[in-house]
Every structure is written in C-alpha cells, then in structure tokens.
Amino acid sequence: xxxxxxxxxxxxxxxxxxxxxxxxxxxxxxxxxxxxxxxxxxxxxxxxxxxxxxxxxxxxxxxxxxxxxxxxxxxxxxxxxxxxxxxxxxxxxxxxxxxxxxxxxxxxxxxxxxxxxxxxxxxxxxxxxxxxxxxxxxxxxxxxxxxxxxxxxxxxxxxxxxxxxxxxxxxxxxxxxxxxxxxxxxxxxxxxxxxxxxxxxxxxxxxxxxxxxxxxxxxxxxxxxxxxxxxxxxxxxxxxxxxxxxxxxxxxxxxxxxxxxxxxxxxxxxxxxxxxxxxxxxxxxxxxxxxxxxxxxxxxxxxxxxxxxxxxxxxxxxxxxxxxxxxxxxxxxxxxxxxxxxxxxxxxxxxxxxxxxxxxxxxxxxxxxxxxxxxxxxxxxxxxxxxxxxxxxxxxxxxxxxxxxxxxxx
Amino acid sequence: xxxxxxxxxxxxxxxxxxxxxxxxxxxxxxxxxxxxxxxxxxxxxxxxxxxxxxxxxxxxxxxxxxxxxxxxxxxxxxxxxxxxxxxxxxxxxxxxxxxxxxxxxxxxxxxxxxxxxxxxxxxxxxxxxxxxxxxxxxxxxxxxxxxxxxxxxxxxxxxxxxxxxxxxxxxxxxxxxxxxxxxxxxxxxxxxxxxxxxxxxxxxxxxxxxxxxxxxxxxxxxxxxxxxxxxxxxxxxxxxxxxxxxxxxxxxxxxxxxxxxxxxxxxxxxxxxxxxxxxxxxxxxxxxxxxxxxxxxxxxxxxxxxxxxxxxxxxxxxxx
Numbered sequence: 214x215x216x217x218x219x220x221x222x223x224x225x226x227x228x229x230x231x232x233x234x235x236x237x238x239x240x241x242x243x244x245x246x247x248x249x250x251x252x253x254x255x256x257x258x259x260x261x262x263x264x265x266x267x268x269x270x271x272x273x274x275x276x277x278x279x280x281x282x283x284x285x286x287x288x289x290x291x292x293x294x295x296x297x298x299x300x301x302x303x304x305x306x307x308x309x310x311x312x313x314x315x316x317x318x319x320x321x322x323x324x325x326x327x328x329x330x331x332x333x334x335x336x337x338x339x340x341x342x343x344x345x346x347x348x349x350x351x352x353x354x355x356x357x358x359x360x361x362x363x364x365x366x367x368x369x370x371x372x373x374x375x376x377x378x379x380x381x382x383x384x385x386x387x388x389x390x391x392x393x394x395x396x397x398x399x400x401x402x403x404x405x406x407x408x409x410x411x412x413x414x415x416x417x418x419x420x421x422x423x424x425x426x427x428x429x430x431x432x433x434x435x436x437x438x439x440x441x442x443x444x445x446x447x448x449x450x451x452x453x454x455x456x457x458x459x460x461x462x463x464x465x466x467x468x469x470x471x472x473x474x475x476x477x478x479x480x481x482x483x484x485x486x487x488x489x490x491x492x493x494x495x496x497x498x499x500x501x502x503x504x505x506x507x508x509x510x511x512x513x514x515x516x517x518x519x520x521x522x523x524x525x526x527x528x529x530x531x532x533x534x535x536x537x538x539x540x541x542x543x544x545x546x547x548x549x550x551x552x553x554x555x556x557x558x559x560x561x562x563x564x565x566x567x568x569x570x571x572x573x574x575x576x577x578x579x580x581x582x583x584x585x586x587x588x589x590x591x592x593x594x595x596x597x598x599x600x601x602x603x604x605x606x607x608x609x610x611x612x613x614x615x616x617x618x619x620x621x622x623x
Numbered sequence: 624x625x626x627x628x629x630x631x632x633x634x635x636x637x638x639x640x641x642x643x644x645x646x647x648x649x650x651x652x653x654x655x656x657x658x659x660x661x662x663x664x665x666x667x668x669x670x671x672x673x674x675x676x677x678x679x680x681x682x683x684x685x686x687x688x689x690x691x692x693x694x695x696x697x698x699x700x701x702x703x704x705x706x707x708x709x710x711x712x713x714x715x716x717x718x719x720x721x722x723x724x725x726x727x728x729x730x731x732x733x734x735x736x737x738x739x740x741x742x743x744x745x746x747x748x749x750x751x752x753x754x755x756x757x758x759x760x761x762x763x764x765x766x767x768x769x770x771x772x773x774x775x776x777x778x779x780x781x782x783x784x785x786x787x788x789x790x791x792x793x794x795x796x797x798x799x800x801x802x803x804x805x806x807x808x809x810x811x812x813x814x815x816x817x818x819x820x821x822x823x824x825x826x827x828x829x830x831x832x833x834x835x836x837x838x839x840x841x842x843x844x845x846x847x848x849x850x851x852x853x854x855x856x857x858x859x860x861x862x863x864x865x866x867x868x869x870x871x872x873x874x875x876x877x878x879x880x881x882x883x884x885x886x887x888x889x890x891x892x893x894x895x896x897x898x899x900x901x902x903x904x905x906x907x908x909x910x911x912x913x914x915x916x917x918x919x920x921x922x923x924x925x926x927x928x929x930x931x932x933x934x935x936x937x938x939x940x941x942x943x
Contacts, residue, residue, distance in 0.1 A: 265874035266833075267851035276835045276848060336833015336848065336875025343689070343813045343830050350689050350814040350830075358812040358836050420932045421806060421842035573844040574765065574797065575777030 225384050229607035236606075247595045247602075254592010257585045258333060266336060268585045275569040275580035277334070279590050282561035284330035286441070287597070288365070288412045289434060289560060291323035293442015294372065295405035296472050302398050308464050314608050315453065316446050317376045322601035323445075324369040329593045357415045364408045371401040380608055383615035409435050422568045424501035433483040434560070439476035441556035443469050444529070444549040449601065451542045451549075459609045466540040470533050477530040477552060484523075484559075504577065505567040512570070514579035519563050525555030677711050680704045689814065690827040690866060702866060709871070717862040719870055722888045724821035730882050730937065731822070731909040732896075733919045734796055737943045738903040741766050741787040741794035748898030749798075752883060753869040754861055756853030763847065763880040764798045764895055776928065796904075798895075799824060799845035799880035800928070800936030807837035807846065816877070822909075822937055823882050825867040833875040842932050846879045882906070909937070 219228070234244075261268045271278045294316035300306040301313045332338050343349040344362065353359040375397050382389040413431035420426050447469050454461040491502035503509055508516050529552025538544040571577045582590070687693070687701050698721045709715040746764045755761040767779030769792060776795045788794070801824045808816055808824065815830040816837055838846045852874040864870040865885035872878050883893035887906070891897070896904040907916035919925065923941040 265849070265851045267874075269850075271850070273838070273844075273847055273850075276838045331834075334834070336835070336877075337831065339685075340830070340832045343815070343832055350692070352812050352814045355809050356812045356836070358810065358834065362812070415836075416839075419806065419810075419840050421840055568839070571777070573777070573842050574767075574781055575775075575779075576781065 220385060225381060228384070229611075232607035232610040233603040244599070244602075247599045250595035251592050251599065254589050254595065257588035257592065260585055261333070261589065262338075266334075268583060270580055270582045270586055272578070272580070274572045274576055274578050275566060277565055277569070278580055279562075279582040279586050280330045280334040282565040283590060283593070284327050284334070285412060285565060286557055286561040287323045287326045287330070288408055289438025289556075290442045290445050291320045291327065291368065291372075292405040292409050292435075292438050293446060294320040295402050296439050296443050296476075297446065298398060298402060298405075300468070300472075302395070303402075306468070308462060309468060311612075312446070312450060312461065312465055314376055314379070314612065315449055315605060317372050318601050318604040318608060319442075319446055319449060320372040321369065321604060322597040324365060324372065325600050326593050326597035327365060328369075329596060330590075333589055333593070357411065357418055360411045361408075361415055364404065364411045368401070368404050368408050371397055371404055375401065376608065380611050384611050386615065386618055406435065409438060416564075416568060421573055422501075423498035424568045425564075427487070429483055429487060433480065433487070436476050436480040436483060437556050437560050440473050440480055440530075441553050441560070443473050443476070444553040444556075447473070447545060447549045448553070449605065451546050453605070453609065454542060457609060459613055463540045466542075466545055470536065470540070470545070473549075473552065474530065474533045477526070477533065480556070481526065481530060484526075500571050501567040504570050505563060509571065510577045512577050512579045514581060515562065515566060518558050522555045522558035522563055525551045526559065527555075529553070529555055673711050677708065680708050680711075684708075684829065687829065689830045691814070691817065698866070705866075705870065713857060713860075715857070715860060715862060717860075717864055717870075719864045719866060720885060720888075721866045722885075724819050724823075725888060727908075727910050728821045729909045730801070730887060731907065731916045731920075731939070732801075732882070732937065733905040733916055733923075733925065733939045733941055735901075735903040735905070735943065736793055736795055736940050738901045739766070739794040739796060739899075740901055741768055741783070741789075741792075742900060744898045744900055745796060745895035745904065748894040749880075749883075751859065752861055752886070752894035753881075754855045754864075754871065756849065756851075756872075757856065757859075758851060758854045761847050761853070761878075764796055765844075767795045767797065768792050769795055774926075795940065796895075797843065797928070798938075800843055800934070800938040801880075801882060803935035803937065804933060806840040806842065806932075806934060810836040810840035812836065819867070819884075821888070823867075823884055823887075824879070825881055825884065826877050826879060827867070828870070828872050828876045828878065831876040833877065835877065837877060842929050842934065843936070846877055849874050849876055849878065 236244075269278060269280075294313070297309050297313045297316040301310040332341075335341065344351055344359070346353075351359055353363070375394050378394050379389045410431045413434040416422070416425035417427065417430040447466065450461050450465065450469070453459050488502070488506075491499040495503065500509060504512065505515050505519050507513070529548050529550075532544070532548035532551060536544065536548075566580055569580075684701065684704055688697065690698070693701070702719045702721055706717055706719055709717045743766055746762050746766065749755070749764050750757075750762060753763065755763065765781050767776040767781045768783045768787075768789065769776065769779040771791055771793060773779060776797055779795060781797075801818070801822055803818075803822075805818060805824055808818060812834060813830060813832055815832070816824065816826045818824050833848070835848055838848060849872050853872050861869055863885060865881075865888070868881045868884040883891075883895075887893055892906055896906040905915050905919050907914035909916060909920075911917065919941055920939065923943075925939040925941040927936050927939055
C-alpha cells in the first residue's frame with residue numbers, strides 16, 4: 214500500500230479519473246442527478262442560443278440579471294481559498310494546512326461557474342475571440358472588464374497548477390519542492406484580493422449607477438466573500454468528514470468558525486454603514502436602495518428577498534458566534550447554509566438588480582428571471598458542484614495515501 | 624452593361640485578394656469547410672446553390688477585422704459581401720457606404736425645450752430611417768413630458784400616450800449625447816464602440832460581443848440591445864445604409880443613435896431634425912462659426928443633462 218508501483222503522468226491521470234468516479238450507489242445517483250441538471254441547463258442554453266437573450270427576463274432597463282448576479286457572488290467564493298492559505302502558509306498553521314487543498318478545489322469550481330455565467334450572459338459567445346490580444350482587440354487598460362478577464366483566468370491557473378503540482382509530487386510519494394510552488398502560493402494571496410477588487414471595480418467605477426458608485430463596494434465585497442467562501446468550504450468539509458475516510462479534526466472547524474465570524478461581523482458593520490448613508494438623509498441617489506429595501510412606485514420584487522437575506526445573514530453570524538454544541542457538524546452545517554444563502558442573495562440579486570432600478574431615465578420596473586434562465590443557472594451550479602466533487606475525491610485519496618505511507622515510514 | 628452584370632454574379636472566390644497569404648489560405652479552406660457543412664446545417668433542402676454561397680460569405684464575415692483595423696480594400700470587400708448577403712437572404716438591393724468623416728467637422732446638437740410640443744415625429748422618422756426593430760419597438764429617441772419647474776427628465780413621463788401639447792407641460796427629447804468623454808467607450812472590452820473624428824459615437828455591430836457593459840456604463844440610457852432577432856418589414860427597410868449606421872443588426876449586439884451617420888456625412892440633417900415640425904431640433908457643425916448650432920450656443924442659455932458626471936455631452940438644451 215505504501216509503495217506506489219505506477220509512475221508518470223499517464224498513471225496519475227488514470228488513477229485520478231478512477232478515484233474521482235469510484236463510489237457507492239449513492240454517489241453514482243448523486244452524479245446522475247448532477248448530470249441531469251446539467252443536461253437540462255444545456256438544453257435550455259441551446260434554446261437561448263437560438264432565440265437570443267430575449268428568452269431571459271432581462272430587458273434594456275435591467276440589462277444584467279441572474280447570470281451576472283451569480284457570477285459576482287461566486288467570484289467571492291473563489292477568493293475564499295485565500296482565507297485558508299494565509300493561516301496555513303504565512304502563520305504555518307498545521308491544521309488548516311491539511312485542508313487548503315479543499316479550499317483550492319472549491320476555488321476552481323467557483324471559477325468554472327464564473328466563466329460559465331459570463332459566457333451564457335454574452336450576446337455573441339462565438340465572437341469572444343474579438344477580445345483576444347493579437348487576433349482581436351483587447352481594450353486594456355481602459356476597460357475594467359478586460360482586467361477582470363485577466364485576473365479571473367490567472368487565478369484559475371494559479372489554483373489549478375499549484376495543487377496539481379503538490380498532488381503530483383504526493384502521488385509519487387515525494388514532498389513538493391518549496392521554491393517551485395511557494396512563490397505562486399504567495400502570489401495567489403494577492404491575486405485573490407485582486408479578483409475581488411477588480412470585480413467590485415467593474416460596478417464601482419460607473420458614475421451612471423449611483424447604487425454601485427460607492428467606495429465601500431470593494432472592501433465590503435471582500436468581507437462578505439471571506440465570510441461566505443469559508444462557509445462553503447466548511448460545508449464541503451462537513452460532507453468530507455461525514456462521508457469519507459479523510460480525517461477532519463474539530464479544531465479545523467473551530468478555526469474556520471473564527472474566520473467566518475470576524476468577516477461576517479465586518480460585513481454586517483459595512484452593511485449598516487451603507488444603509489445609514491442611504492436613509493439618514495435620503496437623496497435622489499438613494500432610490501435604488503429604497504427600491505431594494507422597501508420598494509418604489511409599487512414595485513417591490515426584491516423586498517422579501519433582501520429582508521430574508523439580512524435575516525439569514527444575522528442568524529448565520531449569531532449561530533457561528535455562539536456555538537453551544539462546540540462544533541457539532543450538523544449545527545455548523547445549518548449555520549453555514551444560513552450565512553451562505555444570506556450572502557448569496559444579498560451579494561448577487563441584491564447588489565446587481567437595484568443598480569439598474571430606477572433606470573438612468575428614472576424608470577422603475579421589476580425583473581424576474583425566466584424559467585429558461587433559471588434552468589441554465591441551475592445547470593451551471595450543478596457543473597460547479599460536479600467539478601468540486603470530481604477534484605476533491607482524487608485529491609483526498611492522494612493526500613491520504615501520502616500521509617499513511619509517511620506515517621508508516623516514520 | 625455586360626461587365627456590371629458579371630460583377631453582380633461574382634462568386635466570393637473571384638474577389639480580388641492578396642495572393643497566398645496565410646489569411647487567404649485560411650479563408651479558402653474555411654469556405655470549402657463551410658460549403659461542406661452547408662447541407663448539414665440547413666438540413667440540405669433550402670436554397671440549393673445559394674446556400675453554399677451564403678455560408679461562404681457568412682464564414683468570411685465571421686473572420687473579418689474590427690472596422691477600424693480594416694484597410695480600404697477590406698472595407699470594400701465586407702460591404703460587397705453584406706450587400707450580396709442582403710440580396711441572397713432577403714432579396715434586397717441595399718447600398719452600403721463606408722463614407723469617412725469629413726474634415727473639420729464636429730457634430731453637435733441642440734434641443735429647444737420651449738418649442739417642442741411632444742408630437743414625436745422625430746421618433747417615428749428615426750425608427751424608419753435607422754431600420755429599428757419593430758418587434759421590440761426599439762426607439763433611439765425618447766421624449767419626456769415634464770411639469771414646468773422640473774429640469775430633470777428622470778422625473779418626467781417618458782410613456783405619455785395622450786393628445787399633445789398639454790397645458791403647463793413641456794417636452795424634452797433624450798437620445799445618445801455622443802459624449803466627448805463617453806463612459807461607454809471606456810467600458811467596452813473589445814473596442815467595438817468608439818468616437819469617430821466627427822464626434823459620432825458608433826458601434827461595430829459585427830465586433831460587439833454583447834456583454835452589455837457599455838449599457839451599464841451609460842448615464843443617459845443611450846444604448847439599446849438586441850435581445851432577439853430584430854425585424855423590419857421588407858417594404859419598410861431603408862436601403863441607403865452605412866456600415867456604422869443603419870445597416871441590419873443581429874441578435875445579441877448593441878446599437879444606438881449614430882446622429883444618422885448615413886445622412887449627416889452627406890451633409891444632410893439627421894432624420895429627427897428633419898422631421899421635427901416645430902423646429903426644436905438644431906443640428907450642425909460645431910467647428911463652423913457660422914452654423915446655427917454655434918449661434919444657439921452663443922446666444923441662448925443652454926444646459927446639459929447630468930453635467931456633473933463630466934461626460935461632456937455634445938447635446939445641449941435651450942430655451943427661446
């Protein structure tokens with residue numbers, strides 16, 4: 214068991230595929246469900262592709278909807294891996310070091326979703342090559358969107374290649390060589406912050422939209438992501454603990470909990486600061502916030518959502534802050550789901566849609582996604598979950614084997 | 624006569640092209656590929672010979688450059704292809720121009736809010752002139768009915784539907800303001816939208832990837848997206864077109880007011896200004912000291928919409 218007879222890229226790849234697909238009947242069923250949701254999404258996308266974005270609920274007034282909302286939120290989730298990398302690599306925290314890989318797998322899944330959301334949102338996905346430097350025209354540095362393309366793809370590369378290198382070494386029963394990957398780890402810390410700030414700048418830099426044109430947007434984005442991201446990682450860790458042989462120590466949960474609580478509190482503080490500014494002396498520029506929180510001219514589609522989100526946000530924060538069960542996985546799962554969902558709604562829908570309402574010409578309309586749009590979105594979410602699953606399984610198998618063989622040796 | 628007939632039937636392969644460059648090679652290869660798959664795509668029944676030619680043309684269109692990067696020859700080629708496609712697909716004889724901006728011209732617009740009566744003849748003329756999608760009832764121009772005392776059209780009524788003029792109301796037309804410092808141009812990731820030397824902000828429809836970032840960036844709601852395939856009844860299509868103006872758009876791309884580039888570069892007024900029955904619309908060359916627009920800017924009290932954003936629109940409002 215401790216000796217690995219097979220070597221090379223071929224064996225590594227085939228073993229990884231084998232490990233990622235192996236599992237009981239329950240696992241197979243889970244895969245089938247994911248594939249079915251993805252298939253439905255793909256079908257819905259062919260429909261959208263044929264008829265255009267008219268199949269969505271978007272319009273000339275609310276011109277970005279569910280896709281861009283989810284894109285924005287999952288950029289945050291992607292960056293959360295850094296909340297494990299910082300303690301693990303800078304403060305040499307051994308416990309968190311063991312689960313960094315899970316954070317990185319979640320980041321890859323989230324980035325795949327982000328890129329997919331951007332692609333389905335495009336009117337001419339086949340014309341994307343127009344953006345490639347060399348054969349197309351890349352409006353850099355003027356357009357923030359081009360910066361976003363760079364940082365997202367760069368982050369995806371960093372989060373794919375670094376773990377791949379480490380796992381490849383471990384697979385061959387070697388320790389990875391520090392100087393070969395550690396610089397990239399440190400780079401990825403800055404990069405994680407940059408994917409956030411750049412995505413926030415996408416909105417923040419538009420004077421046309423007073424709701425977004427707010428210097429707190431970027432920092433708040435970071436705070437909410439550093440709460441929601443580790444919450445996702447915690448959810449994955451709980452599943453790993455309950456369903457696999459990979460050991461997840463309770464100390465990891467309590468450390469993650471601390472990270473989540475501090476970020477969530479900062480996030481709530483900033484939310485309060487924003488709400489105060491919008492409502493203490495409401496101006497013409499507060500109309501979007503008014504629409505979001507209370508409705509405007511009889512249009513109030515977002516009101517129940519945002520209050521649910523704030524409720525879940527506060528509930529999740531409190532559940533994490535006062536944990537009477539001392540890291541009972543089921544309790545933590547509840548808290549993580551609550552916080553994650555709250556931030557999902559608030560940083561997705563609650564951030565993007567009100568930016569468009571009222572329109573620059575003062576018009577107020579409600580946006581609600583079409584069924585086709587929902588199916589595509591679900592399909593992309595399923596894709597992300599599938600990617601995370603298929604990455605984590607072989608990663609954990611390799612790590613476990615490496616650890617066991619090391620334990621035997623010593 | 625004979626030669627012109629021949630020209631009309633010219634196949635894409637016969638088009639004059641540079642010899643044996645990589646681009647030509649790829650083009651030819653791809654035409655063959657497109658022709659090969661023609662049967663597959665169309666189910667192998669519609670059009671016969673035409674289908675192959677159409678697909679070949681479309682394939683070449685797909686690989687063309689951004690308009691600003693094209694040489695004069697390439698511009699001519701794409702226009703020929705587009706005219707041919709219009710003939711093959713819709714049986715339309717269009718004339719498409721790529722007329723360049725004229726020297727020492729910078730277009731500007733002024734709108735007289737004390738004269739406009741809200742008849743919306745401008746809107747109608749614009750829709751017809753610019754081949755705007757009838758399905759989605761796209762309009763580049765919107766007219767807002769305002770209470771006197773207001774100066775902010777966002778508080779006006781942009782959807783009035785009653786007899787005009789109404790007492791104690793005044794009217795304000797809004798369209799793309801062709802800003803000097805346009806946020807939309809900055810936002811575009813592919814440089815598919817830019818300001819021409821004569822001040823017109825245009826879109827290369829074939830280069831736009833449909834991300835709609837420009838739309839989010841525009842503080843004046845000056846841009847329109849083609850959510851579905853735009854449609855104009857065949858007998859209502861304006862066949863006098865410009866590459867950067869009123870030519871056929873497709874689903875998934877952005878479009879906007881171009882100050883009627885197909886007209887104004889020929890010295891005509893934009894359709895809206897020409898159609899206005901009250902004379903509220905003043906259009907002209909800002910660099911010509913004797914132009915009417917310069918007179919208005921000099922002698923009237925003018926203001927601009929959302930001046931505080933620093934976009935520097937080339938569209939002024941004034942009162943008599």
